Amino acid sequence: MHKIWGNAKRFNVNTVYTVEMEEKMKDKLMNGMLSAAGAMQTQRHLAAIKNAFMSLLPIIIIGSFCTLFSNVICNTTPGFFSLANIPGLSFLGKLNPMFTAANYGTMNFIAIGCVILIAMELGEHYGITDKALPVVALGAYISLCAFTASGKAADGTEVVVTNVLSRVYTNAQGLFVGMFASIAATEIYCRLVKSGKLEIHMPDGVPSNVARSFTILFPSLITVVIISAVGMIFEMVTGMTLFNAITAFIQKPLSHILTSFPGYITLIFITTVLWTFGIHGTQVTKAVYEPILLAAFAENEAAYAAGTAIPNIISTPFMSCFSTVTGAGITGGLIIAIMLFSKREDYKAIAKLALPCALFNINEPLTFGLPIVMNPVLAIPFMISPAVSATFAYAMTKIGFCGRMVVNAPWTTPPGLMAFLCSGGNIGAAVTQIICILLAFVVYIPFVLISNKQQVLTEE
Amino acid sequence: MSLTKRGGDLNMKEKQELQVTDVFTKSRIFTYLWIVFCPPYGLYRVLSPSSEFRRPEKWVWTMIVICTLVTFVKLIITG
Structure with missing residues (x-):
């Protein structure tokens, strides 16, 4: 359509000027978008965070599936719906320690894993692959944590235990501070090592591995002491630990924004x-939203394991289930719309090819095949349908029809099954996910009809 | 620099990043299952010279397997 308008405008000099201006504006806009996306994608800290979370993804999936298995298969609590409670299958209860242990070992140590991974990824960026670096980063992070934990004893009295590290610091709640501590420690360490001023030179006869441990002795010491001193001074001045301050003044407000409905809609729109x-939107924004949505998911998962009320509607699996199901832009709806309403043979051929991929939430054949990228007609419903779907799913969850997300299934799990698994076996969630695809289908219909007319005009 | 070249550069950078397909290869998925059902052999697969796991991942998986085994033993002892 754009091409036809362009041809029509070339009939006089003024409109040619307008077309040129339009092209220039478009180029400027594209340049701006590419610069911003490029800056985000190549920024070393964001790249390290993204890689770290990608490495953590299997750990999170294993942890959440173990929660599901220990609750749905191996739970022997009387009155609880579980396979182990079915007569003849009670032996499944014996497997419970295995899944509980795997869940504990994965979900409760995410923050520690994150600190180690970020330090090593960032260190590799600087060309520093010392084995000491992740240990130093972890030491720096631990130095910001409190070593006392309080709780209630069986008789209801308040008990304070000293010389322990609360799981608040090691599970998803510690992710945010862990990220900051790891980045700060790695930056300090790498700069000190690269400067070479703190090296202790050993005689030639000393083995190289022994000499290396002396070379990195002072950078390691200074890094941990600096981070620890910052934490101590902060606590002396403000009366609260740096961990609590970052959690209260940065993590919680950010979490409220991203897990609130308007904040979430803005995120998926961007x-x-x-x-x-043509920019991989999920990859670009991931470093910002992933720690927050993951922490929200971890809270849900912990509540599910404990058998208490699930606190958050919006979390990582909510995004996979209701905003990117069948691919970003919920292009499964577009495939149905093309198959039923499109008169374009090229669209129909691509839709047929894209269907098997869409069943596993992959939509590259459509985004680059039709294409949707730089296609003003299909870009509009592509931006609208995830927002419509998320709104519907949010409302359904709010009224209790759709279960809240407590398991993080792999993103390639087929629609319907994915929501069923992620909600811990809730049929309403599976139905909601299917309705979301149908809603996207309704959103795409008018635009498929426009593309039909576009084809007719081009042929004419 | 032309838009096409800049877009191409961006895609190249994206390819250099760790992708979902990199962490869910067939061999890795089997390793994840072994880590749950038989952590020592899972750890062996993670640390073996032919392993697909990158250096930072080897560290984290080692830590996780140790934590899992400790918790497992504790659960068996305490019932």
Whole structure:
């Protein structure tokens, strides 16, 4: 359609000027978008965070599936719906320690894993692959944590235990501070090592590995002491630990924004806008939203394991289930719309090819095949349908029809099954996910009809 | 620099990043299952010279297997 308008405008000099201006504006806009996306994608800290979370993804999935298995298969609590409670299958209860241990070992040590991974990823960026670096980063992070934990004893009295590290610091709640501590420690360490001023030179006869441990002795010591001193001074001045301050003044407000409905809609809108310019929106924004949504998911998962009320509606699996199901832009709806309403043979051929991929939430054949990228007609519903779907799913969850997300299934799990698994076996969630695809289908219909007319005009 | 070249550069950078497909290869998925059902052999697969796991991942998986085994033993002892 754009091409036809362009041809019509070339009939006089003024409109040619307008077309040129339009092209220039478009180029400027694209340049701006590419610069911003490029800066985010190549920024070393964000790249380290993204890689770290990608490495953590299997750990999170294993942990959440173990929760599901220990609750749905191996739970022997009387009155609880579980396979182990079915007569003849009670032996499944014996497997419970295995899944509980795997869940504990994964979900409760995410923050520690994150600190180690970020330090090593960032260190590799600087060309420093010392084995001491992740240990130093971990030491720096631990120095910001309190070593006392309080709780209630069986008789209801308040008990304070000293010389322990609360799981608050090692599970998803510690992710945010862990990220900051790891980045700060790695930056200090790498700069000190690279400067070479703190090296202790050993005689030639000393083995190289022994000499290396002396070379990194002072950088390691200074890094941990600096981070620890910052934490101590902060606590002396403000009366609260740096961990609590970052959690209260940065993590919680950010979490409230991203796990609130308007904040979430804005996030997915930005993601799809980037996609329509050919930029992998999810990859670009991941470093910002992943720690927050993951922490929200971990809270849900812990509540599910403890059998208490699930606190958050919006979390990582909510995004996979209701905003990116069948691919970003919920392009499964587009495939159905094309198959039923499109008169374009090229669209139909691509839709047929894309269908098997869409069943596993992959939509590259459509985004780059139709294409949706830089296609103003299809870009509009591509941006609208995830917002419509998320709104519907949020409302359904709010009224209790759709279960809250407590398991993080792999993103390639087929629609319907994915929501069923992620909600811990809730049929309402599976139905909601299917309705979301149908809603996307309704959103895409008018635009598929426009593309039909576009084809007719081009042929004419 | 042309838009096409800049877009291409961006895609190249994206390819250099760790992708979902990198962490869910067939061999890795089997290793994840071994880590749950038989952590020592899972750890052996993670640390073996032919392992697909990157250096930072080897560290984290080692830590996780140790934590899992300690918790498992504790659960068996305490019932």
